[in-house]
Amino acid sequence: MAKTFQFDYPTPELVKEYVDKFDNDNNRSDFFKDSAIIKLYSKFPNNTDLDEVLAKVTLLNAFYSTQILDMDLLNVSRDIVELNIDSSIHGEKVDYDIVNRIAYGGIFYQRKLYSFASKFCSFHNPAEFPIVDSYSKGMLYYMNNCEDSCFHFFTHGFTQNDLNNYHNYCKVYNAFVKHFKLENISYKEIDKYLWKYAKYEMGSKIQITDTTVYLDRLI
Numbered sequence: 454m455a456k457t458f459q460f461d462y463p464t465p466e467l468v469k470e471y472v473d474k475f476d477n478d479n480n481r482s483d484f485f486k487d488s489a490i491i492k493l494y495s496k497f498p499n500n501t502d503l504d505e506v507l508a509k510v511t512l513l514n515a516f517y518s519t520q521i522l523d524m525d526l527l528n529v530s531r532d533i534v535e536l537n538i539d540s541s542i543h544g545e546k547v548d549y550d551i552v553n554r555i556a557y558g559g560i561f562y563q564r565k566l567y568s569f570a571s572k573f574c575s576f577h578n579p580a581e582f583p584i585v586d587s588y589s590k591g592m593l594y595y596m597n598n599c600e601d602s603c604f605h606f607f608t609h610g611f612t613q614n615d616l617n618n619y620h621n622y623c624k625v626y627n628a629f630v631k632h633f634k635l636e637n638i639s640y641k642e643i644d645k646y647l648w649k650y651a652k653y654e655m656g657s658k659i660q661i662t663d664t665t666v667y668l669d670r671l672i
Contacts, residue, residue, distance in 0.1 A: 458655060460596055460604055463633040468646040474653075475645040486516040494576045499539050506530040513576065519569035529566065532558065533573070542574055547581045552619035567617060575640070583626050584644040588651035590616045593625055595655070606632035611672050621672045 461467055476484040493512055497505040507530040514521045521529055533555060541548035555570035571585040583589075594613045596604045607628045616622045626643075630636060635643060 458595065458599060460599060460601070461650075461654075462603070463629075463635065463646075465635060465638055468635060468638055468642060471646040471649040472642045475649045490516060490576050498543070498577065500533055500542075500577075501537075501539070503530055503534050506533050509576075510573070513572055514569065517569075517572055519566065519572065521566065521569060529569075538574075542577045542582070547578065549582075549619050549623055552582070552585075556619075567619075571619065571622075575644070579639065579641045581640075583623060583640045584648075585616070585619065585622050586648060589626075589644065589647040590622070592647050592651035592655065593629055596629075597625075609672055615670065615672050618671065621670075624672065 490509075490512055493509060497509060500506050500509075507527060510521070510530045510533070511526055513519060514526065536551070536554055536558070538551050538555070541551035552567075552570045552574055555573065556565060556567040568584075568586045571582060574582040575584045590613050594611070594616070597607050597611070599605075607625050611621065611625055616625060630638075630643065
């Protein structure tokens with residue numbers, strides 16, 4: 454069980470090791486996919502033109518397998534345009550709630566889009582928006598609940614479903630960063646470390662809860 458999993462203590466050196474693995478494994482495919490997305494989002498930084506937003510939504514969905522059905526790509530893009538998200542992403546004070554609004558606000562498409570929404574915002578502003586996925590949620594949860602107290606970084610406790618509210622996820626994520634003294638490492642690098650470590654070191658030991666359950670409760 455993941456509760457008894459023996460974690461490696463997160464240090465800057467360990468994070469760098471798994472960032473290098475992320476960037477170099479599989480013939481560097483993940484690195485070049487990220488690079489392509491970054492270039493597209495840099496070319497079209499705003500989200501007011503439907504065709505530009507559709508291009509960004511489609512590429513992100515294809516490269517990150519965010520499970521948006523082809524029939525829903527246009528509706529998701531329309532919703533993003535209508536949400537007027539640019540000030541929330543690029544403003545002097547970013548609004549974490551924009552991730553929740555993109556993820557859970559759509560009425561036309563058939564899947565909740567929590568991981569997609571965090572990635573969409575992160576590729577626009579990686580310094581402010583960490584990425585959520587089932588592996589990062591699972592790793593943060595199980596590390597905080599493992600038997601070795603030196604890994605307990607969040608004293609109040611939380612469930613995996615608590616992390617389906619982006620405000621909660623960022624609070625827990627930043628507590629993790631502070632506890633392990635990773636403040637000089639970018640969110641992007643920590644995202645890569647969490648995903649790579651959880652997937653390849655923990656694997657099936659992580660029991661993933663339903664990522665579509667949204668909780669209003671703040672921790």
